[in-house]
Amino acid sequence: MSRLTQLSSPFMLGFDEIERVLDRVAKGSSDGYPPYNIERLPKSDEQGDVLRITLAVAGFTRDQLDVSLEENQLVIRGRQVDDDKGREFLHRGIAARQFQRSFVLAEGIEILGAELRDGLLMIDLARPQPEKIIRKIEITTT
Template sequence: MSRFPGFSSPFLLGFDEIERVLDRVSKAANDGYPPYNIERIESPDGGREVLRITLAVAGFTRDQLDVTIEDSQLVIRGRQNDDDRTRQFLHRGIAARQFSRVFVLAEGIEVAGAELKDGLLAIDLGRPEPERVIRRIDIATTE
């Protein structure tokens, strides 16, 4: 694992998990397939803004895609089977390809839903309004 210089200080204790996340993100950023967009859109109900991740997954069916949350990470996998041996290609430019794309989620981010339409997989993320908690503290008197 490569070390990030900011975390090698002896005064920063307990930041190992952050360093592992940054290392994982930097490795995943080098893979360009499938291409994706991340945009901020207005919530349909007029509430807080929503983040939308859109992946170009042309050629994949809904059954060939898997969207999961694993250890505070949004993991999107695509698996295509190349079982059709009956076709004879003169040129094959569209390969049956597998992919795995990982996005690290901040605490409190929730997946609102996912939709596959016209070869684009859209995943909406939101952060719900935190409940406002008011707690009364009793004041003790000493005599």
């Protein structure tokens, strides 16, 4: 039995991939760690829209963070090692943690770079302006 969705309309052809992406996003992690912001930076002439994802990763070093692109998905991982075995805590509220945060990227989005500063990991993305293409289709008669 096939599933009926809004993208199943006969007027929307070739949107199967979008439907799969929406399913992947819906099944994504609902964990709120680490918190993040997404902001639009001022436009520049050469790059079009520039977006910045900022994650609060206080306590993580550059070596404990990994940013990668996996099949149009930006994946950020953090791995801390619990090396406090020789220490005696009276209260421990800061635990060594691991996380994975994923963002599905649209086709054509470019990753400009990543920077770690003051406990914030900033990843800049560019969305180039699409070229307007108008193509006349010749009609033939038989």
